[in-house]
Amino acid sequence: MANREIEATWKYHDGTKHSYWSIRNHPHFLDWATRPLAFKIYPKIEPLPLPRDIRQTGVAALSAISETVPSAGGDSMPDLQDLARILYFSGGITKQRAHPGGAVYFRAAACTGALYEIELYVVTGDLKGLDAGVYHFNPADVSLRLLRKGDFRRNLAQATAMEPAVVHAPATIICTGTYWRNAWKYQARAYRHFGWDNGTLLANMLAVSAASGLPAEIVLGFVDGEVNRLLDLDTRHEVSLCLVPIGRKSESSLPDLREAPALGLETVPLSEREIEYPAMLEMHDASSLESEEEVARWRGKQQLFPPSAPAGHALRFQRPLEEEQDTIEQVILRRGSTRAFDRTASITPDQLSTIFDYATRGLPADFLEPPGLQLSDLYLIVHSVQGLKAGAYFLRRERNTLEVLREGGFRGEAHHLGLEQELPADACVDIFFLADLKRILEGYGNRGYRAVQLEAGAIGGKMYLAAYAQRLGATGLTFFDDDVLNFFSPHAKGKNAIFLLAIGKPLKRKP
């Protein structure tokens, strides 16, 4: 079973680290002639347009990102309006900008390089307004396209070893990753981006589902081959990453298993030629689950992460007051990654603790048991938070405290750690996600690598929304892996750098 052979993850992770020297010795130039299409297009399938005048939920953004609808309650059936809302506010186009290389259509969730390699599919039974089928969502024309007619939910449920949320879901969304669309710019590191970019999208998806009154959760345990086959994916190009069951019917109404023959559906090539990065295909294969038994065993594996030892003195955060007005839809439409932070600005401790409080209340996911478990630890470089000394900190979640690791002004260091960019130096605070990869791989096998990247992206995505709900700015960032570790050591010794998000106030440009 490849998933237990965890050297594969170390090979991929170590092989895709950024360092000051790797960036200089292996510069990568973008070949605009092979810039990939941002959309998956099935030229021979008629679109089924989704409704565009969708009812707003009216639910405040901070509530939406922090709450989940209990799956033990009564029935909650999504209709076509709900599905349209969830798909649009997770993967839809929210703004457009002219660019020398062609127009860029920005979407609801942040994505590395605005390359949008995550595709969305729906496997549904009959819903109000939509017949049972397997559909692909295309944000370009806000439409679904029917790939298979009929109810294939039992096929999907079986691939998850009868995971209860999938068994009881009237519809399940499947997120996939398309290698070339992101690797065009980021080469083999794109496999990490699958987790990050799928994660930010999931933050929106979970929030909008909750705001719609629908239970939703992340399912990472499934037989890869079965799900890929159901979606008719060409797995050298595109692979399934996670499932999100939406809604619940207490009486499971799964039909019989159906034949799902290969369809060989035609799609428009992303570009004239593509470069394949075997490191990513190997990482994906090594983290694939091969049978229902393996999925069931994988999910049953409970991991306990004892808290690490306290360091330095601690600052206790207050629980923030709820002073929110904007709805989740308004905040998603307003969100955009900050392109320049105001170095002279500061944020309040309440704003910072609001971000932590609402973004880290636990993700509903089949790999996070008991609920509230978090695979990554959060480390901070504070530049300008009122009442907090500038310095390096560790967030002790279970005590709601920040522990000082080192006081001092570290804007120069932050500039270096964030790949020599101005953004992490000018922000008010940089939040680094670090994880004990060794322990995670021991528990989850190579699939743990998918889990930790995805979790960080989803929490990072919630932080984006929590920042924009408070009219602050935020951006995801990439980083020099080992330098981040060294900066936070000895406290972070043995961990690995997973994700980085900067928060601050956007620079107001002169008119």
Ligand SMILES: Cc1cc2nc3c(=O)[nH]c(=O)nc-3n(C[C@H](O)[C@H](O)[C@H](O)COP(=O)(O)O)c2cc1C
């Ligand atoms: C995980 C992650 C890492 C990112 N890294 C960088 C970065 O290193 N530098 C940068 O300028 N922007 C970075 N971005 C921002 C993206 O470029 C931005 O999300 C994308 O252009 C889409 O724009 P939007 O977020 O405004 O919708 C990152 C975004 C994410 C989600």
